[in-house]
Amino acid sequence: MVKLLSVGALVLLFSAPVAAKDYIEHDGMLMDHGDGHLMDMAGGMVMGQNVDKLPGGCESIAETKEITVHAGHQYAEKFPGRMFAFDTQEFNFKPCTKLTVHFVNDDSVRHQWMMHGLPKYLYPKGMFHLEITGPAKISGTLILPPGDKTYLVHCDIAQHMEKGMKAQLKVGKGDGDLPSIPGVTASVIPDDYKVSLSELIVSAEALGKELASAPIATTLANPPVAPDSATSDNSIISGVTVIGLAIGLLAAPFLARKFKGMSISEIITTIFEMVRMVFDFVLNLLFGLAKLVASKKDKILPEN
Numbered sequence: 608m609v610k611l612l613s614v615g616a617l618v619l620l621f622s623a624p625v626a627a628k629d630y631i632e633h634d635g636m637l638m639d640h641g642d643g644h645l646m647d648m649a650g651g652m653v654m655g656q657n658v659d660k661l662p663g664g665c666e667s668i669a670e671t672k673e674i675t676v677h678a679g680h681q682y683a684e685k686f687p688g689r690m691f692a693f694d695t696q697e698f699n700f701k702p703c704t705k706l707t708v709h710f711v712n713d714d715s716v717r718h719q720w721m722m723h724g725l726p727k728y729l730y731p732k733g734m735f736h737l738e739i740t741g742p743a744k745i746s747g748t749l750i751l752p753p754g755d756k757t758y759l760v761h762c763d764i765a766q767h768m769e770k771g772m773k774a775q776l777k778v779g780k781g782d783g784d785l786p787s788i789p790g791v792t793a794s795v796i797p798d799d800y801k802v803s804l805s806e807l808i809v810s811a812e813a814l815g816k817e818l819a820s821a822p823i824a825t826t827l828a829n830p831p832v833a834p835d836s837a838t839s840d841n842s843i844i845s846g847v848t849v850i851g852l853a854i855g856l857l858a859a860p861f862l863a864r865k866f867k868g869m870s871i872s873e874i875i876t877t878i879f880e881m882v883r884m885v886f887d888f889v890l891n892l893l894f895g896l897a898k899l900v901a902s903k904k905d906k907i908l909p910e911n
Contacts (some may be wrong), residue, residue, distance in 0.1 A: 712741025
């Protein structure tokens with residue numbers, strides 16, 4: 608029974624990444640709610656679509672362009688400290704370009720490709736908005752205004768922009784660069800990586816010295832006369848503490864390399880994964896020992 612459950616779990620585990628590659632196409636499922644607002648019941652949304660209305664100052668469509676933008680956790684790997692990102696952080700088009708954006712969500716959470724600062728007389732709330740719960744794909748079209756201007760593009764889901772899902776779109780020459788665009792411009796508030804694990808090791812050593820001089824250490828070094836069981840308990844606690852500190856100090860350089868460049872949430876997730884692996888190892892070891900003992904009990908002794 609245990610083997611069947613294990614096989615089933617492995618099948619589900621390895622089939623999940625394959626299933627994630629089957630993108631849902633939402634283009635034909637969207638319902639028109641007016642004013643360029645399209646949406647469906649499966650998590651897809653387009654707001655501010657404009658396929659034919661020219662912005663003021665545009666006598667005609669300068670050119671027609673199509674781009675495909677991917678969004679997901681994997682695109683943030685090249686930006687230390689980031690959790691999400693687009694695969695492209697900067698776009699550039701001529702004024703009055705008719706632009707179709709194919710937005711692909713590679714994650715299993717909701718992402719957006721939202722462009723701000725557009726003229727409100729043409730785009731409700733001054734924005735063009737693509738939203739999809741992935742893995743899926745959705746497309747929308749807008750006509751860019753005239754003039755040289757830099758527009759913010761980001762995901763407005765809570766903390767997604769702060770975690771790296773941010774870009775800029777320049778019309779013409781643009782009017783400057785936006786701050787904190789990953790890989791393009793410097794952050795307004797730079798990430799602080801000054802507190803390294805090597806400094807934590809120094810802190811741990813200082814803590815060890817404090818513990819050595821604490822009253823509890825004196826008590827353990829000179830325990831009062833007590834029954835053997837109490838003395839044994841004290842020695843066990845002291846031994847476990849010393850072993851734990853020693854393992855922590857030895858493992859610190861390895862952890863420093865493994866956690867380098869990770870965010871706090873990624874470090875916590877990795878630690879839980881390591882704990883789970885250790886727990887599974889211990890559980891399998893105990894199961895094997897129990898099975899071995901049971902098999903020995905079942906053996907029939909030879910008759911004398």
